Amino acid sequence: MNNKISAIVFVFLLAVSINSIGDVAKINPNKEEFRALIFPSIADREMDFWYKIPPNSGPQLSSIKDIYQNQKIDFLVFFSGYSLDNDNAHIEYDVEFSHPDDKEKPTQEAKNILGFKGVVKNKKALIASKNNASIVFDKTDRLGKYDIKLIAYDKVSNKVFKATTSLNLLAFSIPKAFESQKEVNKWLDSYHIRPDPIKSISALKFMIKTEAEWINKNLHTLALFKKIFSDNPFLFSGIANQFDTLSETDKKKVLLISAITEGSEFSDFKIINNKQEYFDFYKLAQKTKIPNTEEEIVSAVQLDVLWAEFLVTGKYAPIRKIVSALKLYKHIGVLEKIKNKELSADKDTFKKAYLEATHGAATWSLMSQAKNIPLVYKYLIFMYKNEKLDNTIKAQLGAILNKVQKGKNKTNAKTGDK
Numbered sequence: 001m002n003n004k005i006s007a008i009v010f011v012f013l014l015a016v017s018i019n020s021i022g023d024v025a026k027i028n029p030n031k032e033e034f035r036a037l038i039f040p041s042i043a044d045r046e047m048d049f050w051y052k053i054p055p056n057s058g059p060q061l062s063s064i065k066d067i068y069q070n071q072k073i074d075f076l077v078f079f080s081g082y083s084l085d086n087d088n089a090h091i092e093y094d095v096e097f098s099h100p101d102d103k104e105k106p107t108q109e110a111k112n113i114l115g116f117k118g119v120v121k122n123k124k125a126l127i128a129s130k131n132n133a134s135i136v137f138d139k140t141d142r143l144g145k146y147d148i149k150l151i152a153y154d155k156v157s158n159k160v161f162k163a164t165t166s167l168n169l170l171a172f173s174i175p176k177a178f179e180s181q182k183e184v185n186k187w188l189d190s191y192h193i194r195p196d197p198i199k200s201i202s203a204l205k206f207m208i209k210t211e212a213e214w215i216n217k218n219l220h221t222l223a224l225f226k227k228i229f230s231d232n233p234f235l236f237s238g239i240a241n242q243f244d245t246l247s248e249t250d251k252k253k254v255l256l257i258s259a260i261t262e263g264s265e266f267s268d269f270k271i272i273n274n275k276q277e278y279f280d281f282y283k284l285a286q287k288t289k290i291p292n293t294e295e296e297i298v299s300a301v302q303l304d305v306l307w308a309e310f311l312v313t314g315k316y317a318p319i320r321k322i323v324s325a326l327k328l329y330k331h332i333g334v335l336e337k338i339k340n341k342e343l344s345a346d347k348d349t350f351k352k353a354y355l356e357a358t359h360g361a362a363t364w365s366l367m368s369q370a371k372n373i374p375l376v377y378k379y380l381i382f383m384y385k386n387e388k389l390d391n392t393i394k395a396q397l398g399a400i401l402n403k404v405q406k407g408k409n410k411t412n413a414k415t416g417d418k
Contacts, residue, residue: 035081036115039078053378062193089120091116095133143170145168145169175198200225223309255282303362310376323366329359370400
C-alpha cells in the first residue's frame with residue numbers, strides 16, 4: 001500500500017486515582033462496566049498535568065481534531081471499571097487508523113498493546129495506559145478525515161470495550177495575523193492546556209518586531225516562540241513552502257525565530273541565500289541570546305523565560321525552577337540598607353540588591369500566577385507536599401500558598417462558591 005503512516009512509538013505512563021478529567025472530557029470511575037477512552041493530544045507528553053498534581057484535583061485533558069502533515073500526535077488511553085485478580089489488573093488494546101478510502105482494512109494498525117498489568121490498590125482508580133501510540137502523518141498521506149478505533153480487552157473478565165474518535169488531516173495554510181492583544185491573550189492563556197501551534201503564526205505576525213531595541217527588551221517573548229517552533233517543526237517546513245506569500249516584514253519575523261531556534265537552519269529557505277538583505281538579517285539575528293535557565297536563577301529575565309516555557313508546555317519543571325529562586329531570600333534588606341546608606345554603593349552591593357529584586361519578582365509572580373492559573377496552584381501544592389525543599393524555601397512556598405488560598409476563600413465567599 002502506497003499510503004504509509006510513520007511507525008508507532010510507545011511511551012511509559014503510570015496509574016493514578018482521580019475523580020474527574022477536568023472540563024474537556026469525563027469518565028466516571030465509580031461505574032462498574034469496563035470502559036476505555038482515547039484522546040488525540042499534543043499537550044505535555046510526560047503528562048505532568050496528570051502526575052504532578054494533588055490526588056483528586058481534576059486534571060485536564062485536551063483532545064484535538066485538526067492536524068497537519070509532519071505534526072506529531074500522541075494517543076492517550078485510559079481505563080476504568082476493570083476487574084481484578086488478587087488485586088491485579090491486566091488490560092491490552094488495539095488501535096486502528098482508517099482513511100475513508102480504505103474500505104477493506106485499516107490504513108494502519110497496532111495490535112496487542114499492553115495497557116496495564118500489575119497491582120491496583122484502589123479499584124476505582126482511573127488508569128492511564130503504560131503504552132500510548134504516537135503518529136506522524138507525512139506528505140505522502142492523504143488529506144481528510146481519519147477514524148481512530150480503540151479496542152480494549154480486560155484480560156481478567158474477558159470483557160471488550162470499543163471507543164472511537166477521529167482526526168482531520170489538513171493542508172497547511174499560513175493564517176492571518178491576530179487583530180488585537182485580546183486575541184493573543186485568549187490563545188496564550190489556554191495554550192498550556194490546549195496547545196494550538198498553528199495560531200502561533202498569527203501571534204508572531206501581531207507581536208514580533210525585528211528592531212534591535214525591541215529584541216533586547218523582549219527576550220522572554222522570543223523564548224516563547226522559540227519553544228513553540230522547536231516543539232513543532234512542522235511549522236517551519238509549512239512556512240518554508242509558502243514563504244513567498246509573506247510580506248517583507250513577516251518574512252523577517254519568521255527568520256528571527258528560525259535564527260534563534262537550534263536545529264532550525266532554514267535549508268528550505270533558499271531565498272535567504274538569494275537575497276543579501278535576508279542573509280544579513282538572519283546572521284545578525286543568530287547572535288541573539290536567550291538567557292540560560294539551566295543555570296542558577298539570578299535575574300528577572302530568566303524568570304520571564306521560565307514563565308514563557310510554562311505557558312507553552314504546561315510542564316512542572318519551569319515552576320520548580322522558579323521556586324528555587326526563593327533561596328535568594330538571604331538578600332532581603334539590601335535595598336533598604338543602601339537607601340539608608342548603611343551599605344556602600346559598590347558593585348558587589350548592587351549585585352546583591354539585584355538578587356533581592358529577583359527574589360521579589362519570583363515571589364510576586366508565583367503568587368500572581370497561582371491565583372490566575374489553576375495548574376500553577378496545583379503544581380505548587382504538589383511541590384510543597386512531595387518535594388524535598390530547603391526549609392527556608394518551603395516556609396516561603398507555604399506562605400505563598402496560604403495567601404493564595406485566603407484569596408480564593410474570600411472570592412468564593414463573595415460568589416457563594418464552596
